[in-house]
Amino acid sequence: MRRFTTRQVIPGVAVLIVLLIFPLIVQATFPIHVMILVFLFGMLGIGWNIMGGYAGMFSFGQAAFFGLGAYTSSYLSMTFGINPWIGLLAGGLVAAVVAAAIGYPCSSLRGHYFAIASIAFAEIVRVIFNNWKMVGAAEGLSLPMHQESFTNFVFNSSKLPYYYIALVFLLISLIVCYFVATSKMGYYFRAIKESHDVAEVLGVDVVRYRLIAIMISAFMSAVAGTFYAQYILYIDPESVMLLAISVQIVLISMLGGAGSVMGPVIGAAVLIPLAEYTRTMLGYKGTGVDMLIYGFLIMLISMYQPAGVWGLFSRIGRKTR
Amino acid sequence: MSKVTCLEVKGLSKWFGGLAANSDIDFSINEGEIVSIIGPNGAGKSTLFNCITGFYKPSSGNVTFYGRDITRLGADKICKIGIARTFQIVQVISDMTVLENVTTGALLRFQRIRPAMNKAEEILNFTGLNEKKDFLATELTIADKKRLEVSMALATQPRLLMLDESMAGLNKVELQQIIDLIKKIREKGMTLIVVEHVMEAVMKISDRVVVLNSGKKIMDGSPKEVVSNPEVIQAYLGEKYRAVAK
Numbered sequence: 001m002r003r004f005t006t007r008q009v010i011p012g013v014a015v016l017i018v019l020l021i022f023p024l025i026v027q028a029t030f031p032i033h034v035m036i037l038v039f040l041f042g043m044l045g046i047g048w049n050i051m052g053g054y055a056g057m058f059s060f061g062q063a064a065f066f067g068l069g070a071y072t073s074s075y076l077s078m079t080f081g082i083n084p085w086i087g088l089l090a091g092g093l094v095a096a097v098v099a100a101a102i103g104y105p106c107s108s109l110r111g112h113y114f115a116i117a118s119i120a121f122a123e124i125v126r127v128i129f130n131n132w133k134m135v136g137a138a139e140g141l142s143l144p145m146h147q148e149s150f151t152n153f154v155f156n157s158s159k160l161p162y163y164y165i166a167l168v169f170l171l172i173s174l175i176v177c178y179f180v181a182t183s184k185m186g187y188y189f190r191a192i193k194e195s196h197d198v199a200e201v202l203g204v205d206v207v208r209y210r211l212i213a214i215m216i217s218a219f220m221s222a223v224a225g226t227f228y229a230q231y232i233l234y235i236d237p238e239s240v241m242l243l244a245i246s247v248q249i250v251l252i253s254m255l256g257g258a259g260s261v262m263g264p265v266i267g268a269a270v271l272i273p274l275a276e277y278t279r280t281m282l283g284y285k286g287t288g289v290d291m292l293i294y295g296f297l298i299m300l301i302s303m304y305q306p307a308g309v310w311g312l313f314s315r316i317g318r319k320t321r
Numbered sequence: 322m323s324k325v326t327c328l329e330v331k332g333l334s335k336w337f338g339g340l341a342a343n344s345d346i347d348f349s350i351n352e353g354e355i356v357s358i359i360g361p362n363g364a365g366k367s368t369l370f371n372c373i374t375g376f377y378k379p380s381s382g383n384v385t386f387y388g389r390d391i392t393r394l395g396a397d398k399i400c401k402i403g404i405a406r407t408f409q410i411v412q413v414i415s416d417m418t419v420l421e422n423v424t425t426g427a428l429l430r431f432q433r434i435r436p437a438m439n440k441a442e443e444i445l446n447f448t449g450l451n452e453k454k455d456f457l458a459t460e461l462t463i464a465d466k467k468r469l470e471v472s473m474a475l476a477t478q479p480r481l482l483m484l485d486e487s488m489a490g491l492n493k494v495e496l497q498q499i500i501d502l503i504k505k506i507r508e509k510g511m512t513l514i515v516v517e518h519v520m521e522a523v524m525k526i527s528d529r530v531v532v533l534n535s536g537k538k539i540m541d542g543s544p545k546e547v548v549s550n551p552e553v554i555q556a557y558l559g560e561k562y563r564a565v566a567k
Contacts, residue, residue: 184432187425191414197376198412203400203429203477259416 023163030280032159036231038272039166040224045252045264046173047220050180052250053258055213056193058115061122062221062249065095067241069222070229071129074141084153088226095222096215103214107207110196119243126241140236143229153230162231169227170265173220177261180216189213190259248275251294255301257308266309271297325352326387327481327512328373328404333382335368342368344536345382350481350529355503355513357523359547360533361557366516367409369533370485373514374406375399386481401429405479407470409486409516413458419469420445420454426476441476448472448502464495471502482506483514488522500525520558524548532557 023032044062051057072094073087082090106117130138146152155161180186188209191199196206229235248271256267275290282289305312329349335342343365350356358366371377373384375396383392391399414422423441424434431437445451450468453461461469467487474482488499500522507513507526517523523530523544530547532540534556540547547553 182434184428184434184437187421187428187434190417191425194414194416195412197396197408198414200376200396201374201400201406201408201412202426202473203397205397 019167023160029159032163034273034276036159036163036166037276038268039163039170040228040231041249041252041272042170042265042268043166043173043224044221044249045256045268046170046177046261047217047224048249048253049258049260049264050177050189050220051213051217053253053260053263054181054186054193055189055210056110057118057210057213058111058250059118059214059217060115060243060246060250061118061120061125062217063241063243063245064122064125065099065218065221066225066228066245067125067129067235067237068095068098068218069225070235070240071135071141071225072222073226074143074229074235075135078141078143083151084226084230085151088153088223091222091226092219095218095225099214099218100211103211104207107210119246122241122243122246126237126243129237129241136236138236138238140234140239141229143233143235145233154233162227166227166231169223174261174265176216176220181261185209185212193259248294251298253308255297255308257310260308260310260314263308263310266313270309326350327352327354328514329385330369330373331383331385333369333372333384334380335365335372335377336380341536343372343379346533346536346538348531348538348541350512350514352480352512353507353510354528355507355515355526356529356531357515357517357527357544358531358533359517359520359523359557363535364533364557365536366533367485368536370406370483370514370516373399374404374483400477400479403478403480404483405474405477405481406483407467407474407485407487409489411463411466411470413466413469413473415457415459417458418454419450419456419458419461419472422458422469423472423476426473427478429477441472444472444475447505448475449498464491464498467491467499468502471506475506479511481512481514483516485516486518487515488517488519496522520548 022035026032044066048059048062052059069091072091073084076082076087076090077084102121106114109117129135135141146154148154148156150161188199188204191202191204192206192209199206225240228240252267252271253264255271256265257263271294274293278290278293301308327350331347333346334344346369358369360366368377372379375394375398379392383390385391386402386404389402391402414425417425420438420441423444424438427437427440431440442451442454445454448468448471450465450472453465458466458469471484471487488496491499496519503513503526515526527544530542530544531538532547532553539556540550540553548558
């Protein structure tokens, strides 16, 4: 396994310190909200990256897992009074099981066909939730106001606890991704991404390892979903299961650098502020402007830097070495 | 020499619609042998390879490996029980380095990266590719890519190694290098099946040659016997080999 060099550790620690003191210096709520979304989408991007960037399964259906996590914990909390932290794990498990059930019959689908199947899957899930009375159908679920506390995963007076919880979730996701990438799993995922033939000829059980990648990815996305539900305290299919969310997750990862541990985080750090600030500056007239800019950036990336922003960094890093 | 049967193919047929790519093929290989499979394009050599290694399911017949029926096993399971192969069109993991590629193969027998990587380095030393271990697979020449593919196959620690046209498109020097490598692999006690068009190499390395034509086995014998068989000459080798054989 590769050891970290001081050149990698020092910038990492510096960024972490800045992130830790950021909300103490910047008192305004909006920048903190934007940073929380950056962490959230960074986590979703990492989840996508494990199945898309490493194992080569281009999912355009991550919003389904995100939504399943949000709905599971919210429903359990509202109906049975189950603690959202337990709901968070339950949501992860539900998403992972659903992912495996859907992933297994899709085992032989590759490339574009897998992408199409993932869109179909996510849309089916969205339509089901839009019509399912038990989970509020199109009206969604409004979480009741509980006493503010860490145990209840609710904070009314300040965004700070959400900020730090999201940061911790992101760091845990990064660590998980790092261990996946540098383990046997990571090597096997990359072999599968190259081609099923080359993986099988090296003795890789392709179906099994694809399912593992899908399940890890789904679990992570669902945890992000529960966080979102506890943060906004209101969910409906339009806010957590939209195709646009799935697309945004893919764009973030591709822009930052698919197949690298840090890539999706960089992508989220670039694209989320862009989206949020264009939205606030242009108001409702600006709807779609962020998508225009995304589109333009994606064109640039695919033409000049297919390895993403992170690829650019590591290329410069290699040259100066 | 010991006479343990390594691989046995019995009555193997593979149909694609109305076309019999392999029909009723029988042959067996003893442990430690090098057997070449030759024949004109479309004779069914690659199909046979794919049927043995689990990439195709044979339409009928069966394949046994050290007495175990492996006919219905998937490609990854077949690799796990000890048959490794290369492809006619080189298959490597292009965005990995040479060392990472071979490590991926070695991971079949190891759970952790470190020991797998040590095994991979040992194999790269053996195949003579260690100097290029930090190159990306895409940066290699065709000859080196083929050598890498052989290294990856060896890393899975097989008992039978099957090479599909490892010599096609190589120049004289590269050809000699790969022949030397095959001999070296054989000295370690490996059993080999080689699909090859380069007759010069086939003559040098093979203990036995199986000749296919139109999906059928037409001959099975020593290299000498094969090149003097009129049917083989007519189907595949051409008249110039009649002179060579004499």
